[in-house]
Amino acid sequence: MDLSVSARIAEGFLSKEKPAMSLAEFTDLAVEADYRAVCMRGSQIGVHSNADQITAASELLRSRKLSVSMITGDFDIVYNNDRGPACLRNITPYLNLAEALGASMIRVCVKCREDIPHAQNASDEAARRGLRLVHQCHVQSLFETIEQIQDTLRKINRVNFGLIYEPANLEECRQDYGSATIRELSPWIFNVYLQNQRLTPKGSITLQTWSQGPVSFDVIPIPAPGGIDFASVFRGLRQINYGGPLTVHQSAPQDGKTTPTDSAKETAAFLKSCLNTAR
Numbered sequence: 403m404d405l406s407v408s409a410r411i412a413e414g415f416l417s418k419e420k421p422a423m424s425l426a427e428f429t430d431l432a433v434e435a436d437y438r439a440v441c442m443r444g445s446q447i448g449v450h451s452n453a454d455q456i457t458a459a460s461e462l463l464r465s466r467k468l469s470v471s472m473i474t475g476d477f478d479i480v481y482n483n484d485r486g487p488a489c490l491r492n493i494t495p496y497l498n499l500a501e502a503l504g505a506s507m508i509r510v511c512v513k514c515r516e517d518i519p520h521a522q523n524a525s526d527e528a529a530r531r532g533l534r535l536v537h538q539c540h541v542q543s544l545f546e547t548i549e550q551i552q553d554t555l556r557k558i559n560r561v562n563f564g565l566i567y568e569p570a571n572l573e574e575c576r577q578d579y580g581s582a583t584i585r586e587l588s589p590w591i592f593n594v595y596l597q598n599q600r601l602t603p604k605g606s607i608t609l610q611t612w613s614q615g616p617v618s619f620d621v622i623p624i625p626a627p628g629g630i631d632f633a634s635v636f637r638g639l640r641q642i643n644y645g646g647p648l649t650v651h652q653s654a655p656q657d658g659k660t661t662p663t664d665s666a667k668e669t670a671a672f673l674k675s676c677l678n679t680a681r
Contacts, residue, residue, distance in 0.1 A: 403639070403677065405670055406439035406471040406649040407432050408595070409446045411662050413653055418480050421445040422654055423662065425459055429466045435666035439471040441649045442503060449475040449495040456502050463503065470505040471647035472536065472566075472593055479511045482540055486511030490520035493527055493535075500533055507534045507593060509566065512544050518557050525560035536592050538566040541611040546575045548583055555590050564592035568651070569630050570599050574609060574617045580631065584638030591644060595651035596673070598622050598629040623665065624652055625672035636676045648673065 412421045412428045421428070425446050432440050440463070444450065447459045463470065475496040478485040489496055489510050496508045508528065512521055525535050537554075539545050544554040551565065565587055569579035577583070584591070598621070605618035622629050639648075650673070655665045 403594075403645060403648040404438045404471075405436070405673060406441050406647040407435065407437045407666055407670075408441035408649055408651045409443040410441075410651050410653050411666060413443075413445055418443075419445055419477055425462060429462055429468055431663045431666055432468055433466050434663055435670050437468070437650075437666070437670060439469040439647055439649075441471050441647075441651070442473045442505065444474060444477050444480060447499070447503070448473075448477070449499055451499075456499065460503055470500075470503045471649055472507040472509055473500050473503060473505045474509040475499055479509055482511060482513075482542060484513065487513050487517040487520065490517060490524045493524035497528055497531055497533055501531065506532070507536050510535050510537055512537055512554060512558075513542075514544070515557075517544075518554070521558050521563060522560060525558065525563045529560070529562045534562040534564060534592055535560075536564050536566050538595060539568040539571045541571055541574055541609055541617075546571075546577075546611060546613050548572075548577055548586060551587065551590075565590040566593040566595050567591045568595040568597070569635055570597045573599070573601065573630065574619070575611050575613045580634035581638035581641060584635070584642060584644075588642040588644075591642070591646070593646055594639065594644070594648050596624060596630075596632070596635075596649065597652045598624045598626060600626075600629045621653065623655070623660075624650065624669045632673075632676050633679070636679070 412423045500508050545551050572579040599619040601619045605620045608616050608618045654662050
């Protein structure tokens with residue numbers, strides 16, 4: 403499993419469009435913290451970027467010897483809003499961006515059953531170019547519960563349409579996210595997102611879910627105890643011989659003391675220890 407860091411770390415939790423650092427600073431962070439890949443988001447480069455910006459980004463990544471594990475090409479997908487599935491109706495620009503950055507996976511958004519035929523058509527177009535589409539375990543989508551996820555993926559029924567397994571969103575929907583779930587979802591797991599949280603009724607953040615209503619939590623550093631059971635996650639990933647990217651999907655530290663680079667370093671060290679323990 404190669405460690406990847408998401409451009410999310412260059413964003414605040416609720417500010418997903420304006421980056422807190424430049425692409426050069428973000429890629430420097432990735433290199434300094436010993437990541438092999440980055441997960442690109444619209445706050446840095448997206449389908450709204452012009453050709454010169456995309457070319458410059460590609461050259462910068464090459465100079466840093468960083469690959470791109472996945473792209474999320476626009477802000478509607480990031481926000482998982484009602485406009486998110488529009489990417490499925492015109493997937494070509496996203497495929498073009500992925501190819502330009504050397505990425506093999508594109509994150510998309512599916513909100514309702516009417517989106518499924520468009521997901522199939524987009525997958526077919528992506529397959530002709532050797533690319534894969536993926537959907538994150540995410541609240542307010544057809545990927546909230548284990549049953550929904552499996553049902554939706556079976557209906558889409560494309561070998562190049564898979565899942566970004568993400569335990570925090572599953573926990574918010576009161577779903578098991580451990581080894582048993584990983585085994586159930588293993589045929590579709592193309593990518594893994596990791597972020598940490600502590601569920602609490604008086605949490606600083608409240609998200610609406612379709613299955614559980616409002617859920618409150620505090621965002622905590624990935625190495626912090628009392629949140630996601632990462633030992634169970636890594637045990638499950640080892641059991642299915644997962645070999646894809648392992649992506650840190652944590653927003654920039656909010657404590658005013660820890661820098662994003664320090665956070666990325668601490669997280670990388672923690673995840674490497676989890677990998678070694680799970681062997």
